[in-house]
Amino acid sequence: VVGATEAERELEVLLRAGGHRVTDARRAVWQALHAADGAHLTVDELTERIERVAGRTGAIDRASVYRTLGLLEELGLVRATQLAATDPVRWERAHPDEHFHLQCASCGRVEHHEGDLVARILEHLDVGHGFAVQAVELTVTGVCAACRAHGEDDGHPVGG
Amino acid sequence: VVGATEAERELEVLLRAGGHRVTDARRAVWQALHAADGAHLTVDELTERIERVAGRTGAIDRASVYRTLGLLEELGLVRATQLAATDPVRWERAHPDEHFHLQCASCGRVEHHEGDLVARILEHLDVGHGFAVQAVELTVTGVCAACRAHGEDDGHPVGG
DNA sequence: CTAGTTGCAAATGTTTTGCAGTCTC
């Protein structure tokens, strides 16, 4: 639809800066991640979406999706998270550490939240323990306001 | 050769209370987890240690270790954590949410830290968003004081 | 005795890897 979005440009610049090539597979993964704005997708979900969205280019092999995600992670463009130990890894566009995950055990939805909490953590650690913080991963599990209202407490997983 | 440590008793009581049986496999897993005091072990590491420690009893099958850990988790005795997305799940004795993980990217060591940070997070969320918190998972990655002193810089700083 | 547990082996599901052909630079 659009020729080159800002995000697409960002991808190209970063790829070239790192001596990597700009390919359809990489563009496709990046676009799919954008289209899913904010959602946390598994490699399978991602691959499936790419098939739909980038019909002309054809599907991208799972292996390439894995390789691409690994690369994008190195470039700091995406971030992997594992919400449940038994679930496959999920990917999302990189977001600053100041955001953290709020996962509802009832409806399964994951929200991002912003606050000064992470900033406080950084402060606390640096001052108190000489620990040089690189990244903070904060995930809070519980029941969201909506589910509490419905009284849904048993916890039935949701599709997506 | 100690008959029954306090921890061992705790295990038996909780097992019986839940209508489960007290078996060698379960004792072995529990003891191995204690012997590794504070460490985060994979199922493989755990299985290997059981082989050494409980030589007389013989080895415990991986499948049983998995099943046992699942049970102990239900009983609230152990806790699973995933430090890196590509790593297998690691297990440790349960600890209160008020503790959080401090992982050194250089030496790989994981420490537990205690503080009011998690408590503040709970407060903040409950007051501000009507989110009923069940669990908090906080992992901070960085370089520990010791490694900083040695100037061991095998990694590249991530962001701010 | 009875039914919960275990060990084994095979199944499942995810992620990685070797290689030959393809496409970017």
Place this chain on the structure above:
DNA sequence: GAGACTGCAAAACATTTGCAACTAG
């Protein structure tokens, strides 16, 4: 062109499950 990428298929891993034998209660 040269060499970085991709697709494909098979391999490598982590975790789960079916089932017969075992054993705690």
